[in-house]
Amino acid sequence: MMQSSGKADMTRSAVLSFLGGHGPTSRADLARNLGVSPALMTQLTKDLLDQGLITEMEYSPSRGGRPARLLGLAVDAGDAIGVKVGMDHITAVECRIDGTMLRSATEPFDASAPSAVADLIAILRTFLDGSVSTRLLGIGVATPGNVDEQSAGTVDSTQLGWSRMPLGASLKAAFDLPVLVDNNVNALATAESLYGQAKHHDNALVVTIGTGIGAGLIADGAVYRGHAGVAGEIGHIPTVENGPLCQCGAHGCLEAVIGQQALVNIARQRAVLTANEGIDVLRDRADSGDAKAEQIFAEAGHLFGRALAGVVNFFDPEVVIVSGEGAESWRHWMYGFEPAFRSGLVPAKRGVPIAVETWQDDRWAQGAACLVLGTPFDEQGLSGVQGEWVRQRLADTAKAQL
Numbered sequence: 001m002m003q004s005s006g007k008a009d010m011t012r013s014a015v016l017s018f019l020g021g022h023g024p025t026s027r028a029d030l031a032r033n034l035g036v037s038p039a040l041m042t043q044l045t046k047d048l049l050d051q052g053l054i055t056e057m058e059y060s061p062s063r064g065g066r067p068a069r070l071l072g073l074a075v076d077a078g079d080a081i082g083v084k085v086g087m088d089h090i091t092a093v094e095c096r097i098d099g100t101m102l103r104s105a106t107e108p109f110d111a112s113a114p115s116a117v118a119d120l121i122a123i124l125r126t127f128l129d130g131s132v133s134t135r136l137l138g139i140g141v142a143t144p145g146n147v148d149e150q151s152a153g154t155v156d157s158t159q160l161g162w163s164r165m166p167l168g169a170s171l172k173a174a175f176d177l178p179v180l181v182d183n184n185v186n187a188l189a190t191a192e193s194l195y196g197q198a199k200h201h202d203n204a205l206v207v208t209i210g211t212g213i214g215a216g217l218i219a220d221g222a223v224y225r226g227h228a229g230v231a232g233e234i235g236h237i238p239t240v241e242n243g244p245l246c247q248c249g250a251h252g253c254l255e256a257v258i259g260q261q262a263l264v265n266i267a268r269q270r271a272v273l274t275a276n277e278g279i280d281v282l283r284d285r286a287d288s289g290d291a292k293a294e295q296i297f298a299e300a301g302h303l304f305g306r307a308l309a310g311v312v313n314f315f316d317p318e319v320v321i322v323s324g325e326g327a328e329s330w331r332h333w334m335y336g337f338e339p340a341f342r343s344g345l346v347p348a349k350r351g352v353p354i355a356v357e358t359w360q361d362d363r364w365a366q367g368a369a370c371l372v373l374g375t376p377f378d379e380q381g382l383s384g385v386q387g388e389w390v391r392q393r394l395a396d397t398a399k400a401q402l
């Protein structure tokens with residue numbers, strides 16, 4: 001066995017994660033993607049092959065030269081728990097290193113209760129008791145609002161009514177596992193860059209529409225968090241002078257005019273919805289061809305298109321990915337969005353592709369698990385000391401197989 005060092009352990013865990021996330025890959029492509037020499041990669045993959053963690057698979061289709069042997073993940077090298085914290089519910093999932101979801105559970109939760117964190121810990125403890133994993137790498141948590149650092153996990157969220165909530169510290173004290181906490185859209189962007197439509201792009205914009213309007217920025221292959229973890233708050237782009245009050249305290253933010261509650265309010269004013277009907281009914285009406293309901297989505301799409309053109313001009317992504325609960329209604333947003341968006345772009349960006357995700361309710365929690373599963377690629381150190389612990393656990397998996 002080769003002498004183990006911190007750098008080799010990190011690369012070894014990155015090889016496992018890469019094969020988990022990207023599927024069978026040649027040694028040359030692994031070396032290129034992980035930035036190590038072909039000679040070192042040959043040695044690392046030999047160790048992992050000897051340990052039975054990876055396996056040699058079919059040859060890749062020849063592109064003129066000698067066909068290369070592909071390597072794939074042989075055993076389940078580790079799993080992660082992902083937790084989505086909402087105002088009135090908690091969703092927890094258990095995911096394999098390749099992103100496959102093993103199980104999920106949703107429990108009612110009151111974020112505003114004084115016992116909120118203790119309640120969350122109790123729900124999580126029950127979920128962990130049912131774990132099917134032989135090797136858990138850590139717990140990832142996604143919350144609305146701002147998180148100072150993934151490793152510290154102090155949360156400020158007007159939506160949850162939390163101010164300087166020491167969520168990360170409380171979970172670390174309760175469980176003997178690494179804990180990583182981040183904003184829910186940043187977590188979703190991490191999932192997109194590992195397993196989703198941003199997988200092959202170093203610069204991508206992940207936007208979410210739903211209760212809130214948000215964005216996760218993937219810049220040079222990593223999620224860009226900004227100075228205090230606030231980057232990507234496109235929901236608070238000032239949009240309408242003296243417009244409706246936003247939860248941030250300002251008036252006329254994008255989110256306050258095209259978020260779900262705003263669309264429902266408009267629909268009630270126009271008698272498209274009664275006082276008891278909500279966003280699901282509005283979507284159903286639009287789906288069945290109600291012109292007034294379609295109009296509300298198209299107007300939202302128009303405002304969103306103008307705002308997003310400004311963001312794309314500023315950030316220059318290769319692709320824009322639309323996600324979030326509201327993506328289910330995207331075909332209604334699109335009529336207003338496309339003309340406003342394209343005409344607002346600078347000529348060089350006018351062809352930027354829009355990729356729409358098929359929305360699933362577990363997606364936020366899966367994103368949270370990806371905070372843990374993406375750690376081996378965290379060259380910038382966003383995941384801090386908790387991320388180092390995750391990498392250590394992944395390297396230990398390799399040693400335990402000997």
Ligand SMILES: [Zn+2]
Pocket residue numbers: 235236246247248249250253255
């Ligand atoms: Zn606002």
